[in-house]
Amino acid sequence: MVIIQNVGQYLLDNGIKPSIQRIKIFDFLMKNHEHPTVDKIFLSLSDEIPTLSKTTVYNTLKLFQSQGIVNIVNIEDHETRYDCDTSFHGHFKCLECKNLYDFELENTELNINKFEGFKITESHYYLKGLCKSCLSNKI
Numbered sequence: 024m025v026i027i028q029n030v031g032q033y034l035l036d037n038g039i040k041p042s043i044q045r046i047k048i049f050d051f052l053m054k055n056h057e058h059p060t061v062d063k064i065f066l067s068l069s070d071e072i073p074t075l076s077k078t079t080v081y082n083t084l085k086l087f088q089s090q091g092i093v094n095i096v097n098i099e100d101h102e103t104r105y106d107c108d109t110s111f112h113g114h115f116k117c118l119e120c121k122n123l124y125d126f127e128l129e130n131t132e133l134n135i136n137k138f139e140g141f142k143i144t145e146s147h148y149y150l151k152g153l154c155k156s157c158l159s160n161k162i
């Protein structure tokens with residue numbers, strides 16, 4: 024869970040000019056930790072910001088990603104989700120309710136010694152299955 028009091032300052036600190044739209048988009052990511060898609064963010068904010076376009080949402084997320092304050096989650100081929108929690112963690116997708124859950128990973132250093140000379144810039148850990156509440160609904 025990411026809690027940032029002053030989103031505008033946080034964006035500035037990360038080299039991003041804090042426009043209202045950018046602040047709202049980051050704020051949305053922070054408050055809706057289900058890892059929303061571009062469509063979800065756009066639909067949720069378009070009432071509040073009538074001038075918002077899907078392209079703006081997409082470009083803003085791309086900017087956030089390039090500045091390292093947002094990670095993308097591609098657990099499904101056909102959808103890209105966004106995560107403002109850039110700490111090291113994995114994602115679990117429930118096949119029933121389609122929710123995405125964060126799970127903690129203890130080992131931040133995997134056994135990759137044989138990979139000398141390579142530079143890793145991204146790592147993703149995805150699991151799929153049934154979440155606790157969907158499992159208990161089946162009983």
Ligand SMILES: [Zn+2]
Pocket residue numbers: 117118119120121122153154155156157158
């Ligand atoms: Zn579920």
Ligand SMILES: [Zn+2]
Pocket residue numbers: 058106108112113114124125
């Ligand atoms: Zn996450």
